[in-house]
Amino acid sequence: MRIIMLGAPGAGKGTQAKKIAEKYQIPHISTGDIFRSNIKEGTELGRKAKEYMDQGALVPDELTIGMLMDRIRKGDCAKGYVLDGFPRTIPQAESLKKALSEMEQKIDFAINVDVPDEKIIDRMAGRRACIACGATYHIVYNPSRVPDVCDVCGAGLVLRNDDKPETVKKRLSVYHDQTKPLIDYYKEAGVLVNIDGTQELNKVFSDIADLLGA
Ligand code: AP5
Ligand code: ZN
Secondary structure, three states, X not given: OEEEEEOOOOOOHHHHHHHHHHHHOOOEEEXXXXXXXXXXXXXXXXHHHHHHHOOOOOOOHHHHHHHHHHHHOOHXXXXXXXXXXXXXXXXXXXXXXXXXXXXXXXXXXXXEEEOOHHHHHHHHHHEEEEOOOOOEEEOOOEOOOOOOEOOOOOOEEEOOHHHOHHHHHHHHHHHHHHHOHHHHHHHHOOOEEEEEOOOOHHHHHHHHHHHHOO
16 A cells, blocks of 8 residues: 655644554655654765755755655565655656656555644644654653653653744745645545544544555
8 A cells, every 4th residue: 555645744644654554564654754864874865954954945856856766666665655744846746656657556545634734833842752763742642651751762852953933834834835736636646535634643543544444
């Protein structure tokens, strides 16, 4: 099963993508996570990506598309995957379509996790991410067992650099300009499904699981 997660920054794409990956035993591929791990390791790609991410801007397609294409050609993607944060522009979607048709594959579902902008700021301000393993929490909606300590690995939790309110506003405007048009793009392709992302996170997941089937 090949799935794309669509939705505004902070809509809950990552939270749901992890649950889908676990339930259906397919890789969760997050371009944001790949960039963040490159930043942590101090690679050239990470250094370039950081300049854009810290401003709330998109990393240029030239850096993003090739990286994602290499990833989906790996052996663990044979059964499918859940893409989180890619595609984010029409050129990215077109590149994906071309690469998939060369492999005689197609996207099965583009899941749009719908959350209005007003709720987004609240979600981002309360999000905490693990400095070591990248697990994410929310101080109110999805707290760690011990405050500021990761349940998975025991490392510390921090506010992501791009989750400061000024940067979140910029990310939302980039989303509306460049990423939202993908909703119509996948609607026309006949694979779009809308999910109400304002519900409690387990309810959001049960709606997605109903849709994807056993
Ligand atoms: P990326 O990491 O992809 O960030 P994003 O799309 O902005 O998405 P987020 O990770 O912020 O949010 P999410 O929707 O996954 O929400 P989450 O589940 O964490 O990208 C970061 C940057 O990298 C971009 O700005 C760009 O610069 C660059 N980049 C990445 N991909 C790129 C690409 N393809 N092209 C170019 N540049 C790219 O949830 C948010 C919070 O809410 C959490 O605290 C969570 O616990 C909580 N929450 C989740 N669901 C619920 C719920 N139902 N109820 C209550 N709380 C909830
Ligand atoms: Zn951790």
